[in-house]
Amino acid sequence: MLTLSFATFLGILCCLAVVALSGIRIIRPTHRGMIEKLGKYHKYANPGFHWVIPLIDKMYMINITEQMVDAEPQEIITNDNLNARVDAQVYFRVKPDEDSVKACQYNVYDYQTQIVSLARTTLRNIIRTLTLKSANSERDKINSELMKTLKEETKHWGLEVVRTELKEIEPPNDVQDTMNKVVKAENEKIAAKDYALAAQTQADGLRMAKIKESEGNRQGKILEAEGEAQAIKLVNEAANKYFVGNAQLLRRLETVEKSLMNNAKIVVPNDAQLVNMIGDMAGIVPLKEKK
Secondary structure, three states: OHHHHHHHHHHHHHHHHHHHHHOEEEEOOOEEEEEEEOOEEEEEEOOEEEEOOOOOEEEEEEEOOOEEEEOOOEEEEOOOOOEEEEEEEEEEEEOOOHHHHHHHHHOOOOHHHHHHHHHHHHHHHHHOOOOHHHHHHOHHHHHHHHHHHHHHHOOOOOEEEEEEEEEEEEOOHHHHHHHHHHHHHHHHHHHHHHHHHHHHHHHHHHHHHHHHHHHHHHHHHHHHHHHHHHHHHHHHHHHHHHOOOOHHHHHHHHHHHHHHHOOOOOOOOOOHHHHHHHHHHHOOOOOOOOO
C-alpha cells in the first residue's frame, strides 16, 4: 500500500513538472509578447523569461523587426491606354509599444497580407492617372504617394511604414521598342548638334586667324608705306636744298646712285659742284687743296 502511494506521488510530481516546463516562454529581443487569459487580453510581455499557465494562458509573439513584402507584379492601364507591368516593395515594422502590439492583433486580421493588397490597390489608383512616360520619369512622386497612403491607412494597425520602392514599370514589348528608337534618335540628334557646334567653333577659329593675318599684313604695308613716304620726304627736302633750278645736276646724282647700287665702277667728272654736294649730304667736309 505504501509503495502504491509513493508511485502515485511520483506520478503527480512528474505531471506537475511537465505542466511547469510546458508553461515556460522565452521572448527574444526581436519580438514582443502578448498574453491572453481564457481568451481575454491579460498583459504585455517584454523580452526575457516568462511563465504562463498551460491551457489557461496563451502567449502570442510578434516580430518587431523591419519586414519586407512584395506587392507582386500586376498589369495596370495608364492614362494613355497602355498596359504597364508594375511591381513594388513595402518595408514596414510593428511598433514595439503595447498599444501597437495589441492593434496589430486586434485591429487587423492579417496585417502582412492586407498591406500587400492595400499597396496593389494604391498603385493602380496612382498609375491610372499618369501616362507611361510620366510614370517612368516620376518614380519618386509615385513612391511618396504610395507611402503617404499606406501610412494613413495603417495607422490603426500598429504599423510603421518605413519606405516603399517601385521596382519596375515595364511597358509592352512593341511600346518598349518604339521608346528605344525615340531615345536613340534623340541621342543622335544631340550628337549631331555637338558635332555642328565643334565644326562652327573650328571655322570661327580659322576665320579669326585669317583676320589677324590680314591685319598683320595691312599693318606691315602701312609701315612700309610710311617708310617710303619718309624717304620721299627726305629726297624732296634734299632736292629743294641742293637742286632748285638745277635739274641737270639732280639727274647726274640719280645716275651715280643707280650705278653704286649695282656695284659698278664709274668715273666722276671733276665737277666741284657735284663733289661738294655729295660730300655735304654725307656730312663730309671737303679738304682744301694744297698750294
